[in-house]
Amino acid sequence: MTDIHSLAESVFREESGRIIASLIRISGSFDRAEEAMQEAFTAALVSWPKHGVPANPAAWVTTTAHRKLIDAGRRDRTCREKQNSVRYEIESSASALTESEEEFMHFPDDRLRLIFTCCHPALNREAQVALTLRTLGGLTTTEIARAFLLSEPTLAQRLVRAKRKIQEARIPYEVPGPERLDERLAAVQTVIYLIFNEGYTASSGDGLIREGLCAEAIRLGRVLCELLPDDAENFGLLALMLLQNSRSVARVADGALVTLEEQDRSLWDRAAIAEGLTLLERILRPRQPGPYQVQAMVAALHAQARTSEETDWAQIAELYEILFRYNASPVIALNHAAAVAMSAGPEEGLRRMDDLAASLDQYYLFHAARADLFRRLGRRPEAIEAYQRAAALVTNPVEREFLRGRMRKMECESVQDGDERDYPVTLSR
Amino acid sequence: MRYMMLIYTRESEGGPSPEEGARIKTAHRVVIEETARKGILLAAEPLSPTSTATTVRVQNHKPLITDGPFAETKEQLAGYYILDCENLDEAIEWAARIPTACKGSAGCIEIRPMPGLPRDD
Structure with a gap:
């Protein structure tokens, strides 16, 4: 039974x-x-x-x-x-x-229509995420509500509203035509990556990793590759998620965050890394570049480094520069600056970060990254102040604990320890 | 499904420049002609600017009359289309072609489905 x-x-x-x-x-x-x-x-x-x-x-x-x-x-x-x-x-x-009334296998696969309808731009982002998970994912309403820290009635309400809009505004149940496909596919990819990130670093709540959501996002990424195998970015997204997720076990120890540098690399999921790398190799040949592929390449460089010292930061900096051309966001500029700091020295990184202060002052990783560079330069008061700012802005309790720990260490330790090598927080997830 | 496309503009003193005004007129004419040819145009009309608006609100069974639109907003209702479209995607396509700078500078189009009068049953 x-x-x-x-x-x-x-x-x-x-x-x-x-x-x-x-x-x-x-x-x-x-x-x-x-x-x-x-x-x-x-x-x-x-x-x-x-x-x-x-x-x-x-x-x-x-x-x-x-x-x-x-x-x-x-x-x-x-x-x-x-x-x-x-x-x-x-x-x-x-x-x-x-x-x-044919057999199941004779039904055409309608999931592609479904995924485009669920991620239709006329629905708000929360509705897109909820609807995609509810219909295409294998999670129950209870599981989705728990993962997003929503009450079940709130989630149910969200789903009801979205479905009503689909019906009443007549959002079509079809794959968009070629003139709209790229733009609409980008929205689908965004939703899937959002689900992954929500699982990877939950923005609130106790657990750092919500494995269910990551697994679900990867599953959806596979479905998308299966349904639209001609789009290289679908594979880029899948590779990115696999490579990032390969570190999930090593990222947390006893409920505390472990930076990329300190992670026990033998805990990384080798099968996931191999699959991610194979996917990347396959799509890089047809040369149809895109931002997910570039991000996946960054993740691949981390995955391929046997020790943290082996990390090819110069190439990572280059990749962030390419990424910036796709999306001129200050967050990407911050990642670029952090990679530059690792390859060309902390002063150069800090100089670049100074230019970003106006747009990123409310972003915790900006202060965390600066704190880390100050620390490595032995500039303790500035490091402590930046850690404080970062800890005040962060929402994830595990990350906050990590930042506070670093700050306490700074306050207690002597200046000589300041040259201990470490990677900027921006890149250490 | 019938959709109403509400045209929101940014009203400004004097409105758009004559050249801009002529461009807007042409763009409207093209949309009107094309949708009419396809048989999906149900209505399209401009509204006078909000300086001509009067708002009526019934309070204690008496109409309270105030000058101007009911709310001060950044963008103001300037006109509408009613089109009979297959679905929201078609409506979005047409909406993207309707100019919105008719009373000054560009605003946006709000698309609202028209479900029809409720039936008594």
């Missing part, structure tokens, strides 16, 4: 995105599709113990959900005829319902 439950659960995790995508296309409604899928899974828990588990459980669920949709459609239509015709949400879908 529990076996059936866990089997249904794994079918849900693995296949619900694909199942729901088909059902939404057929029914023209997120709600009806969800309801039908829910009913089908419930039916599975009754039927499978009695009649045995079908050879293709996902197909069984889809076909059953499909039938439920047809039944619901018939009920609605009878109802409508009786009530002297109320305009039905999606008229055109009615014909699709009565037609084919």
Whole structure:
């Protein structure tokens, strides 16, 4: 019995995105599709113990959900005829319902439509994230709410509003045409990377790593590569997430942050690194560059350095310069300055950071990076002050503890220790 | 689905320059002609500037009349289109082509679906 439950659960995790995508296309409604899928899974828990588990459980669920949709459609239509015709949400879908009732594997893969609809720019970012995770991801509403520190009613409300907007403003359920594809794909990539980052360094809450979200973002990244294999940036994004996530185990020890330099590199996930590097190699040949690929290359340089001293900071600085050309943001300039500090010396890094003070004064990593360079130059009062600023601005408690620890160390230790080599916080995640 | 496209402009003394004004007029004409040809144009009209606006608010069953728009905003309603589009993406495409600087400098277009009057049933 529990076996059936866990089997249904794994079918849900693995296949619900694909199942729901088909059902939404057929029914023209997120709600009806969800309801039908829910009913089908419930039916599975009754039927499978009695009649045995079908050879293709996902197909069984889809076909059953499909039938439920047809039944619901018939009920609605009878109802409508009786009530002297109320305009039905999606008229055109009615014909699709009565037609084919094929096996799951013959259904076209509708996940691409679904992902573009969920990440439509007419929805706000929170709604995009929630909807993508809820429909394409294998997480339950409870899990998503917990990961984003929201109450379940708040998340449910967000989802209801988003679905209502899709329905009422008629956000299309289709893959955008070639003239819009790049721009809309960028929005999808942003949502996936946002989910990853939320998991990688939660902006609030106790745990530093929310592995569930990282795993989910990587899974979505894989889906995107599978569905749009011609876009090199999809692979760049996947490689970036794999390479960053390969360090997740080494990043935290006893609840405290461990900098890149201090990490035990034997804990890094070699399989993830190998996969990330292979992906990068494959896409760099066709030469269709983009910002995710550049970031992945930075992550690759870290991953390839056997010791922290081996890190090729000069090349990392160059990559940040390229990245800055894609996106002239002061945060990227800060990362560039930090890499320059590692290759050309802390003074040069500080000089570049001074130029960024106006735009980054409220950004904790700006002060953390400066603090670190002051520390390495033995300029203790300035280091302590910068650590203070950083600790006051940071929201993640684990990171705050790390900064405070560094500050206390500065206050206690003698100046001679100031030349201890270390990497700027900006690059140490 | 019918969508109303609300044109928000930044009103300024004297409005746009004559050349700019002529460009805006042409751009409107192109959108109006194209949408009419496709049979999706339901309405399009400019509004007089907010200096001509009167706001009526009923308080204690009596209309309270005030001069000007109901709220001071950075951008002011200047006109509208009603287009019958397949979906929001089509509406966005048209909206991107509607000029918004008619009363001074460029503002934005707000797209709102028009669900129709609620039925009693």
